Amino acid sequence: MRDTIAAFEESASIADSGADDVIRGRDSAFRRAMAYLFEVCLDSERAKAGSGWAEFRERVIGLVRRNGWAFHNYIDATTEASLHSSVDGWDSWTSACRRRSSVQFVMDEFDGAALLYAGDYDVELLREADEELRERAHRVSPLPDDLLPPGIPETHWWWLSPGNP
Numbered sequence: 001m002r003d004t005i006a007a008f009e010e011s012a013s014i015a016d017s018g019a020d021d022v023i024r025g026r027d028s029a030f031r032r033a034m035a036y037l038f039e040v041c042l043d044s045e046r047a048k049a050g051s052g053w054a055e056f057r058e059r060v061i062g063l064v065r066r067n068g069w070a071f072h073n074y075i076d077a078t079t080e081a082s083l084h085s086s087v088d089g090w091d092s093w094t095s096a097c098r099r100r101s102s103v104q105f106v107m108d109e110f111d112g113a114a115l116l117y118a119g120d121y122d123v124e125l126l127r128e129a130d131e132e133l134r135e136r137a138h139r140v141s142p143l144p145d146d147l148l149p150p151g152i153p154e155t156h157w158w159w160l161s162p163g164n165p
Contacts, residue, residue, distance in 0.1 A: 001040055001056050007033030008063035011070050023073075030070035031077075033063075034102040041105035042151040061110050068117035071106075075116075078103055079125045082132035086139035090162075093140045094147055097158045100129055101149075104156060130158070137161035 011029035014022060037060065064071055078099040085096035103126065106112040116122040142163035152159050 001052065004033055004036035004040055005056070005059055005063070007036055008060065008067060012063060012066045015067065015070065023069075026067070026070050027073050027077075030067055030074055034074055034106075035098070037105060038098055038102045041102075041109055042149055044105075044109065044151075057110060060106075061115065064106060064110065064112075064115045068115070071115060072117040072122055074099070075103055075122050075125045075129075079129040079132065082129040082136075085133055086136040089140060090143060090147055093143070093162055096129075096133065097156070098149075100133065100158050101152065101156045108155075133158045133161065138163070 007029050011026050011033060014025040014029055019025070040056075078096070081092070081096040081099050085093050103112070106115065137158075140162035143159065148159055154160075
């Protein structure tokens, strides 16, 4: 959880710095934070059992809100990854799925709908990502069990759709 918070804070600090190449640095740190968040949320039952979950949740909500444009850009990149999800077989598919699941975890666990920076536009980007994943699923063979992250919720259908029409 510590790494997640640190990466989100780094993203916000870069955005506030006014340094050259702010967007790339901010978005890179935000992307790292979302990867850490994915791992934390996979093990969310254990994490939620700890006394620090409520504080972690509130800090993440505040930092994602503070990083609004970075979250929007992450959603946009998720849609782009979905467009290319069947290009390199399992590598591109799992990359797109990890991104899509990270966004879904924010939506489900961290009041994500209230954090969407571009509102309806972000919602439309997520719909487009889902459509692209559905459209391309038949081009990817079913994922072997070792590529399916343990603890992934059944509602994250994109992990289970490869090879299924």
